[in-house]
Amino acid sequence: MTLRNAISVIILLFLMGCETPILEDVKAIEEVNIWADEHEVTSKDFEEFQNQFDLRIASDSISGWWFSADSSKWKSSFTASHLRPNGAFIDDSLSPAVQVSWTDACAYCNARNGRLPTTKEWMAMTSGSYSPGNIWEGYFPLKDEGLDGFLAQSAPVKSFRAHETGLYDLFGNVWEWTSSAAEEGKYYVKGGSYLSDYNSGGFLPDYTMAFSADSLRADLGFRCVYTRSN
Numbered sequence: 468m469t470l471r472n473a474i475s476v477i478i479l480l481f482l483m484g485c486e487t488p489i490l491e492d493v494k495a496i497e498e499v500n501i502w503a504d505e506h507e508v509t510s511k512d513f514e515e516f517q518n519q520f521d522l523r524i525a526s527d528s529i530s531g532w533w534f535s536a537d538s539s540k541w542k543s544s545f546t547a548s549h550l551r552p553n554g555a556f557i558d559d560s561l562s563p564a565v566q567v568s569w570t571d572a573c574a575y576c577n578a579r580n581g582r583l584p585t586t587k588e589w590m591a592m593t594s595g596s597y598s599p600g601n602i603w604e605g606y607f608p609l610k611d612e613g614l615d616g617f618l619a620q621s622a623p624v625k626s627f628r629a630h631e632t633g634l635y636d637l638f639g640n641v642w643e644w645t646s647s648a649a650e651e652g653k654y655y656v657k658g659g660s661y662l663s664d665y666n667s668g669g670f671l672p673d674y675t676m677a678f679s680a681d682s683l684r685a686d687l688g689f690r691c692v693y694t695r696s697n
């Protein structure tokens with residue numbers, strides 16, 4: 468954890484538990500008694516959060532990683548940004564906020580009196596079933612056919628129809644942080660991304676990966692959940 472991240476969390480912890488959650492665009496998940504964001508947090512949402520608290524996050528000063536479909540390689544770049552998930556010249560403010568560390572994702576959810584879901588809660592959001600999303604259609608990393616309309620990049624939230632639980636973007640698009648710890652320094656992620664192909668099946672409900680908490684990736688975002696009182 469960087470000092471900057473630690474500061475951001477300390478500031479935002481003051482906001483926890485003091486107000487009723489703002490329940491806009493959320494769905495009730497009865498099995499685990501939570502509310503869940505209807506879709507992944509967008510870059511617009513995250514920019515508003517940063518502006519509200521005059522907050523800098525890790526990806527404001529550290530290179531993030533993005534996958535170059537042209538070279539079939541991951542590349543590190545200072546221009547990899549949560550504010551422009553798919554490139555500096557593309558206005559995609561409604562695409563998922565990416566290049567956000569686990570700590571900074573927690574800070575965002577804390578500010579909304581929410582938190583990241585556990586892997587169990589994330590599974591409950593899916594009811595154990597799958598519906599189509601933005602994935603890598605072909606053999607990763609060689610070629611993405613882009614038949615779903617989005618070739619080797621994320622899609623704006625709600626571009627695909629809602630899952631049976633009423634939530635959007637659960638499968639593919641971007642991995643989602645959970646609060647469940649894996650081996651030291653890592654946390655589980657769920658849902659796969661636009662880089663997940665049929666061979667890996669990373670977008671399927673029961674598939675789980677783990678990334679280091681300080682991971683900054685173009686295919687990794689999050690959504691928040693809120694504990695219900697009844």
Ligand SMILES: [Ca+2]
Pocket residue numbers: 601602603604613614615616617618619620661
């Ligand atoms: Ca796609």
